[in-house]
Amino acid sequence: MLNFTGVSIAIVLWCAVTGSAARNVGRQENSLLVISYDAFRNEYLQRNITSYMNSFQQQGVSAPYMKNVFPTKTFPNHHSIATGVFPGVHGVTANSVYDRVSGKYLNYGFPLFHHNEQVVPIYTLNELRGKYSGCMMWPGSDFPYSGRNCTHVQVYNKSMAWSERVDIVMNWLTDKEKPASLVMMYIEEPDTDGHIYGPDSDVIRALIIKLDNLTKIIQEKLKENSLSDRVNVIHLSDHGMEGVTSKNVIDLRKFVNNGTCDFYGTSPALQIVPKPGQFDDVYQRLRRGAESNGHFKVYNDTELLERWHFKNPARSGPITAVADPVYAFQDLYDSAAWYTANYNVTFTPDHVYGIHGYDNQGLPSMYSMFMAKGPDFQEHKVLEPFDSVDLYDLFVKILNISNPPVTNGTLAHVAEALKTSSLSNSTRKNPKVSAAIVARS
16 A cells, blocks of 8 residues: 555546446557667667668657666566656566565566556556557566456567567557557567677677668568558667676675675676675675775665665665676676576687676666657657656557556657657656655555
8 A cells, every 4th residue: 555645546546547448449549569679789770780770760760869777687677668667666676686575586477577566567558448469578578467468478489580579460460359559579689699799799790780680671561561551660678788808707705704695686786685683794894895896886775876766675675786887796607607508608718798787877888779660750850868767658648548657757758759749648757656656554
């Protein structure tokens, strides 16, 4: 139960409207296809190897970059894009977290994405408004929210060819009985190989070219299926990628006594949980280590930066360590061993790995890309950089959804992307929503 009356009333009213939704909601509006290329660093578009994507940008709407959420990790960012709220609100504060309330270590699964049951992803909201949604491997989409699954769902399957995924999506959009008005599509590259080979490798160069071609194929498939005039397309990424060598690995275990704490998550942001009675000792030792090393920072719950919107009583801390750019922690050793065993690669001491998760402000290598084109989007339009949580409001407007829930974003930041930029259906930005929704009675 919430402790903030204003937000409580807003959510109760929204739920009342939701409960009255039916499948027969009137005229079918234009559809929306959102495609995420995991860890597609915004800078990749400046390497002169993405001719189609660059043309796509120029023809439609783009931004110099999109500001993602901290930590710049896959699950937190995809869930913020889908829900319009920060990680501190939805509770997916890392790809894997130690939940301090349940005492459980959570990897990908229902509990990780269901810390806050009042958060409703856009694909669920679309279903609750009487339309049909499709999710192609979008992180977190293979679970029900508000008691409802997407009509069309494909769980993550890395072995499925990209061409097959595109064909399935086209089938969802053209389904005669349950046509998807919203599809969220996820591609795991260039993240997977970016971690192994680094953002400046030949492998990544080839992948960027391949993704440029995929972007072209998607547009061609839309045209073949007579969908170009009624499907709006957004291409985006969740975060970027930074190169790190083994010489820049910091072993935090050297600063604490053996057995006094546990480390959770992956570089460059680790969640550190001291054993009972060990908090002060562990915290002080890590603080001294940070001062002497000079390449990482340590925070207790009260010291976390407010602009991160990251703090959550159950899902962050009690101690958080964040490495500076181009540095990582000891978990990279485990990752390197896994890469060696599973990808049959041999690493030298100078090998450059790929890491993301750093501060989401002032570090271009972490920035996300955004571009859009379709019947509702303007042409040849460049927006100011905006926050990824603003996308929910844009989705709502395109899908013509009324009475949306409270979010951390606002349509005003992205309204100029649309040919009709009226704010009549904009979601309501509440600066207290972060505190209110995570409040516990």
